[in-house]
Amino acid sequence: MATQRPPANPRPGPEAWSSGSTPDGRAIISFHHVDLEYEDQKALADVTFSIANGEFVCLTGPSGAGKSSILRLVAMDAFPTKGQVIVRGMPATRMNRGRVPQLRREIGFVFQDFRLLEDRSVEQNVAFAQLVVGVPHLQILQNVMRVLTQVGLYDKRHRLPRQLSGGEQQRVAIARAMVNSPKILLADEPTGNLDPVTAQEIIDLLFRVNDSGTCVLFSTHDHEIVKTFGQRVLVVDGGRLLSDERRRVPVDRSASLVDHMYRAPAEAAPTAQRPARREPAHA
Amino acid sequence: MLNRAQVNYLARESLAGFSRRKLTTGVTILIMASALLVLAVLTLVTLNLGTLLETARGGLDLRVYLRDDLPTERLAELRPRLLALPGVQQVQWIDAEAALAEFRQQLGEDEPLLDLLDRNPLPSSYHVTFTPAARTPDAVRAVRDEVTRWDEVSEILFNQDWVDALERWTFRFQMASLVAGLIVFLAAIFVISNTVKLTIASSARIIQVQKLVGATNAFIRTPFLCEGAVQGLLAGILAMGLLAIAGRVLGRSLGGFVFFSPAQLMGFVMFCVTLGLAGSWAAMRKYLTLRSDI
Numbered sequence: 001m002a003t004q005r006p007p008a009n010p011r012p013g014p015e016a017w018s019s020g021s022t023p024d025g026r027a028i029i030s031f032h033h034v035d036l037e038y039e040d041q042k043a044l045a046d047v048t049f050s051i052a053n054g055e056f057v058c059l060t061g062p063s064g065a066g067k068s069s070i071l072r073l074v075a076m077d078a079f080p081t082k083g084q085v086i087v088r089g090m091p092a093t094r095m096n097r098g099r100v101p102q103l104r105r106e107i108g109f110v111f112q113d114f115r116l117l118e119d120r121s122v123e124q125n126v127a128f129a130q131l132v133v134g135v136p137h138l139q140i141l142q143n144v145m146r147v148l149t150q151v152g153l154y155d156k157r158h159r160l161p162r163q164l165s166g167g168e169q170q171r172v173a174i175a176r177a178m179v180n181s182p183k184i185l186l187a188d189e190p191t192g193n194l195d196p197v198t199a200q201e202i203i204d205l206l207f208r209v210n211d212s213g214t215c216v217l218f219s220t221h222d223h224e225i226v227k228t229f230g231q232r233v234l235v236v237d238g239g240r241l242l243s244d245e246r247r248r249v250p251v252d253r254s255a256s257l258v259d260h261m262y263r264a265p266a267e268a269a270p271t272a273q274r275p276a277r278r279e280p281a282h283a
Numbered sequence: 284m285l286n287r288a289q290v291n292y293l294a295r296e297s298l299a300g301f302s303r304r305k306l307t308t309g310v311t312i313l314i315m316a317s318a319l320l321v322l323a324v325l326t327l328v329t330l331n332l333g334t335l336l337e338t339a340r341g342g343l344d345l346r347v348y349l350r351d352d353l354p355t356e357r358l359a360e361l362r363p364r365l366l367a368l369p370g371v372q373q374v375q376w377i378d379a380e381a382a383l384a385e386f387r388q389q390l391g392e393d394e395p396l397l398d399l400l401d402r403n404p405l406p407s408s409y410h411v412t413f414t415p416a417a418r419t420p421d422a423v424r425a426v427r428d429e430v431t432r433w434d435e436v437s438e439i440l441f442n443q444d445w446v447d448a449l450e451r452w453t454f455r456f457q458m459a460s461l462v463a464g465l466i467v468f469l470a471a472i473f474v475i476s477n478t479v480k481l482t483i484a485s486s487a488r489i490i491q492v493q494k495l496v497g498a499t500n501a502f503i504r505t506p507f508l509c510e511g512a513v514q515g516l517l518a519g520i521l522a523m524g525l526l527a528i529a530g531r532v533l534g535r536s537l538g539g540f541v542f543f544s545p546a547q548l549m550g551f552v553m554f555c556v557t558l559g560l561a562g563s564w565a566a567m568r569k570y571l572t573l574r575s576d577i
Contacts, residue, residue, distance in 0.1 A: 075495075098499075101494075101497045101498060101499045101500075102497065103497075104494070104495065104496065104497035105496070105497035106497075109495045115488065115491065115492060115495075117488060117489055117492060118488075128492065128496070129492075129496040131288055131289065131292055132289075132292075132493050132496055132497070132498035132502060133496065133497050133498070134285065134286050134288075134289055135288075136286055136288065137286075137287065137288040140288065176496070180496065180497075
């Protein structure tokens with residue numbers, strides 16, 4: 001299981017991904033010369049990039065580099081001090097704040113600390129995302145069953161989060177993020193609290209989410225994950241976008257993250273064959 | 284528009300707070316009830332003082348004593364002149380003999396003392412009463428000042444000092460009530476708002492998740508507002524229940540005690556509901572403007 005796989009969706013040409021590109025019509029997320037300041041502290045400076053519909057992008061950089069600020073801008077939890085952020089065709093600077101909840105319904109969130117409701121079962125946690133947006137009861141039951149089956153937790157639907165492992169909790173969080181069939185999934189260090197094997201499983205699950213056509217923006221500061229990541233990588237540091245690289249040729253096709261970290265290269269090679277992918281999980 | 288599942292959820296969440304946070308809820312209700320009780324007692328005292336003042340004003344009249352060296356016809360001419368003065372409702376003639384007879388009655392056992400006098404020392408007089416609107420020290424004083432200038436008048440009496448003092452103290456009490464009421468009201472809002480903030484802090488995760496999945500602020504706010512309103516309702520019923528019991532006991536022992544009407548009691552309960560809503564709204568408003576901490 002490598003973090004590499006052939007793209008399931010048509011990708012735009014490399015020219016669209018180059019650093020400094022301007023927002024274009026195919027983009028689901030566009031940053032155009034964006035500055036962001038928090039109380040006189042500059043979090044982002046002149047950040048420009050676009051992400052196309054259905055793309056899987058890794059956002060990396062050290063802690064405090066500006067990764068979370070970028071995710072916050074995409075979620076319209078913060079608004080640019082300068083420049084423009086356009087998400088799903090909605091420009092942040094002209095966005096009526098009352099419409100932010102509507103936009104959020106098209107974005108799923110996954111976090112390092114899972115952010116599950118501890119006093120509710122797995123099923124209730126997932127159903128909650130549908131309940132608050134007004135999905136009818138019967139449809140909620142069907143959708144919850146569907147996503148819990150997809151993440152392999154249907155049998156554990158009555159358990160509380162504390163009765164699950166970290167990886168299982170993160171799968172619940174992914175199920176919750178996906179139950180509303182979002183167009184964008186923002187994953188903020190989703191593997192940060194997980195061991196490498198479980199982290200690999202979560203990344204694989206995110207790829208399956210991406211296979212369904214959902215754009216995934218995945219942030220991590222973990223170099224090992226980035227090294228084996230065969231998709232587009234945005235590197236930020238000090239609030240600036242340092243590079244925007246689309247890895248058309250896999251960096252380390254021979255080894256999964258687990259192999260990379262725990263096995264000697266000679267030993268890892270025979271086991272590194274990626275298993276045949278299942279059909280897109282959220283098609 | 285909310286669907287049935289959402290309405291059920293909001294109703295469940297609104298009531299769930301009571302079982303989840305028994306102590307906080309209990310303390311909030313007690314604080315709100317105490318605040319309302321203080322406000323209601325202040326209002327009740329002000330109301331009763333007002334009634335007392337009205338009663339005292341009913342006795343606000345003038346006794347115009349006349350010179351005894353004037354012919355009766357001339358004294359009789361004063362009656363229409365007095366009636367023409369602003370605010371005067373009634374003018375009653377009390378001649379010297381009637382005044383003496385009244386005085387004899389008042390003296391009781393000492394009445395033979397009056398036999399020692401060689402003549403009636405009491406002058407004839409007019410008893411001037413005023414319309415309810417004119418029963419104020421200022422209006423009566425204006426009439427007195429006018430009448431004092433008349434040649435036929437020897438002396439004028441009216442219970443000015445008592446009414447002045449009562450009016451002065453009533454005004455001071457009303458002002459003190461207003462200030463105290465305002466302080467109690469603001470303190471209640473502050474306490475309720477902070478209690479709700481504690482509640483919200485304990486529900487931070489659920490609010491955060493709601494914001495993440497696209498719940499509107501109105502949807503997030505609703506259970507907290509309902510909780511605040513129900514707390515206000517319970518506090519109002521508690522406070523007004525206690526006050527009604529106390530009012531019944533006082534009503535029996537104090538003659539002329541004025542108590543709230545059922546509609547006024549209901550008004551206080553509604554006020555407390557509003558207080559609960561306002562406290563919740565104030566707390567939520569600040570919280571919902573904060574970032575979702577994505």
